[in-house]
């Protein structure tokens with residue numbers, strides 16, 4: 001309908017936010033809280049941010065520019081590498097090398113730790129899985145990048161062994177999920193968990209989920225039940241207790257399993273519930289890697305008010321990996337849901 005002045009009104013008007021918190025602004029504000037900060041950490045995060053944007057871009061265009069399928073190689077732990085695994089890793093390595101702030105880099109795709117001698121004064125070490133869940137890539141299912149940042153000791157010599165650290169030593173960790181949009185979740189030691197959404201038009205991650213808190217409980221479980229014949233008794237009893245509740249009127253849990261830890265973890269952070277990849281008879285050490293998958297995720301879960309434990313019910317962030325690609329079983333998510341696993345284990349041990 002025409003207005004009194006004869007002009008046609010717009011269909012709807014978007015409310016414009018002119019005071020957006022970008023990741024860059026967030027990091028700058030965080031840095032100003034630490035008088036001793038030199039800006040190195042912030043610069044390292046900017047380099048990380050660029051690698052997430054690049055990986056997101058190539059994943060979106062993969063089918064169009066022939067980046068689908070296997071690369072014909074396998075990685076450090078014997079998994080088949082996808083073309084995008086290789087590209088994601090190269091993007092990540094280049095970003096870390098050129099940042100000048102990263103001395104050591106452990107990547108799932110690299111057998112040995114990379115030592116950047118050109119940055120011998122750099123005080124940070126980064127651990128990452130550049131594209132986690134890559135078996136989902138060609139089906140367009142969400143995958144993600146997981147990362148953790150350690151601060152090296154002042155007398156560090158830049159050796160791989162100096163990175164065999166527990167998650168309690170992480171100064172920051174996070175992940176980016178490449179889904180309908182790219183979602184970046186980051187947390188720093190002893191701090192809150194914050195979520196950012198990539199605005200493709202602005203080319204910036206925008207703070208959309210400040211201070212993420214895990215719901216205390218939620219009846220959702222996320223695990224690869226195809227492995228259940230290999231599980232040990234407490235794990236079997238735990239999952240059966242969710243599916244066959246014994247209390248009167250009790251309802252069974254919902255199952256949700258994407259098969260990309262980043263996507264399953266992101267849903268768990270938002271909705272609550274539990275994600276588990278237990279160690280079992282087939283994989284006695286578990287499947288997921290301690291340094292760059294379990295520990296960073298565990299730090300996020302704890303900082304959001306949840307719990308994360310291994311198969312011995314020890315806090316995941318206290319586990320010291322025996323080598324850089326060492327694995328562990330993991331149970332993580334809502335505080336009360338993880339507590340149920342711990343309680344069942346207590347009966348057995």
Ligand code: AHM
Pocket residue numbers: 079108129131132133134135224259260261262277287
């Ligand atoms: P990847 O690092 O080789 O991609 O493997 C890790 C992935 C996780 O994202 C996911 O939770 C798990 O492996 C899925 O394994 P499965 O296919 O055995 O359920």
Ligand code: MG
Pocket residue numbers: 108129131132133293
């Ligand atoms: Mg992985």
